Amino acid sequence: MEKVEIQMLKYYMLTIRFKQSCYFTESENETCLSRIVYVQGMAPTIVSSVNNMLERWGYHEKKEIEVLEEFRILTSDIISKTAFGSNYLEGQKIFDMLTKLTSIIAANDLKVKLPLIGNFMKSSDGILAEKLEHRIRESFIQIIERRKEKIQTEESNGYGSDYLQLLVNANQDNDENKRISIDDMIDECKTFYFAGHETTMSLLTWTMFLLAIHTDWQEKARKEIFDIYGDKKPNTEDLNIAKMKTMTMIISETLRLYPPVLTLRRTVASEVKLGDILLPPGIEIVIPPLVSHSDPHIWGEDVHLFKPERFSEGVINAAKNTNAYLPFGMGPRICVGLNFATIEVKLTLSMILQRYAFTLSPSYVHSPVQHMFIRPRHGAQIIFHKL
Numbered sequence: 001m002e003k004v005e006i007q008m009l010k011y012y013m014l015t016i017r018f019k020q021s022c023y024f025t026e027s028e029n030e031t032c033l034s035r036i037v038y039v040q041g042m043a044p045t046i047v048s049s050v051n052n053m054l055e056r057w058g059y060h061e062k063k064e065i066e067v068l069e070e071f072r073i074l075t076s077d078i079i080s081k082t083a084f085g086s087n088y089l090e091g092q093k094i095f096d097m098l099t100k101l102t103s104i105i106a107a108n109d110l111k112v113k114l115p116l117i118g119n120f121m122k123s124s125d126g127i128l129a130e131k132l133e134h135r136i137r138e139s140f141i142q143i144i145e146r147r148k149e150k151i152q153t154e155e156s157n158g159y160g161s162d163y164l165q166l167l168v169n170a171n172q173d174n175d176e177n178k179r180i181s182i183d184d185m186i187d188e189c190k191t192f193y194f195a196g197h198e199t200t201m202s203l204l205t206w207t208m209f210l211l212a213i214h215t216d217w218q219e220k221a222r223k224e225i226f227d228i229y230g231d232k233k234p235n236t237e238d239l240n241i242a243k244m245k246t247m248t249m250i251i252s253e254t255l256r257l258y259p260p261v262l263t264l265r266r267t268v269a270s271e272v273k274l275g276d277i278l279l280p281p282g283i284e285i286v287i288p289p290l291v292s293h294s295d296p297h298i299w300g301e302d303v304h305l306f307k308p309e310r311f312s313e314g315v316i317n318a319a320k321n322t323n324a325y326l327p328f329g330m331g332p333r334i335c336v337g338l339n340f341a342t343i344e345v346k347l348t349l350s351m352i353l354q355r356y357a358f359t360l361s362p363s364y365v366h367s368p369v370q371h372m373f374i375r376p377r378h379g380a381q382i383i384f385h386k387l
């Protein structure tokens with residue numbers, strides 16, 4: 001098991017040693033497939049999926065759209081296509097099952113299981129979760145087997161570097177030490193889906209919500225996008241992401257106010273003193289990013305306001321303590337999809353801004369809720385005005 005030194009945020013700025021509840025060692029991290037998040041090759045998929053969404057929206061003069069649901073479809077489409085390439089329709093079925101499983105896990109996250117009795121008496125949710133797990137596993141095995149058969153019967157595999165292909169290659173690696181098992185493959189697929197879909201959907205939704213209210217920032221972002229792409233689709237060969245300074249500030253501020261992941265978890269590896277508290281090895285620590293993201297001692301008295309300009313000199317200069325900003329976690333287990341997610345969000349917003357101005361609908365009710373990830377309970381109703 002790896003031991004990771006991370007700095008604890010908040011008041012006790014101690015360095016403590018955490019053991020991660022993950023089965024990869026430090027060296028395995030480099031080969032862990034979840035770490036291979038190929039962005040450049042995925043850009044055309046992202047642009048084409050966003051384009052499909054916008055085609056669906058049409059070019060109406062004034063139209064109200066509930067964007068949470070739209071972004072749910074979009075992000076699942078993108079993850080399914082990038083993960084399963086030509087098999088994405090099958091990926092989509094698995095995806096629906098994983099979404100149901102996520103809802104069950106979210107609803108039961110804090111429920112206490114009775115010792116002993118809990119092992120014998122399963123709740124209806126528990127039984128459904130087990131069935132879903134089983135069906136997900138079976139479906140993954142079918143997809144993997146079919147892909148393997150195709151590779152054997154066709155001269156060239158033609159699947160490029162979709163995620164499934166990377167997994168199949170690793171499963172068939174000649175080097176036994178690098179080879180991964182079918183169970184590892186299934187876990188990898190689940191993590192990729194689970195970690196990569198609702199988080200991005202949440203970020204997209206909250207950014208749209210904030211830009212719909214702060215139309216001055218919406219204008220600034222639109223100007224930047226027209227300066228970069230004109231009215232053309234983003235050039236997938238050269239995304240020019242580095243030029244999106246305003247967009248980066250807006251996304252950073254959205255992630256500060258509405259971090260999709262509300263808790264980071266670490267297991268204490270060896271006894272450590274944290275302020276006045278002595279932590280024994282083995283216990284789990286929950287770190288809530290929202291607490292440090294909304295601390296006026298760290299961000300100033302305007303901490304609750306949407307002020308993207310606080311990130312104008314980068315994350316390092318935005319807060320009194322950089323470790324207080326944790327939307328993607330920190331340390332060696334920091335989110336591996338960070339680049340993928342931010343590029344996906346930037347491309348999606350760019351293409352929306354090129355076509356529409358938007359404002360918040362009067363039907364919107366503000367009620368952020370934690371459903372695994374933070375999202376608006378009643379969706380986000382936005383009114384779009386064709387440019």
Ligand code: HEM
Pocket residue numbers: 022034037191192195196197199200203259260261264265326327328329330331332333334335336337338340341
């Ligand atoms: C806005 C979007 C996203 C946010 C806010 C986010 C946030 C996070 C956070 C907070 C963690 C935990 C890090 C820690 O414990 O220190 C994490 C882990 C992870 N994320 Fe993301 N994530 C996002 C998108 C994605 C995407 C698109 C993917 C994949 C395509 C992805 C894949 C992963 C994986 C595989 C892990 C586990 C890493 C490990 O345990 O080593 N994430 N993410």
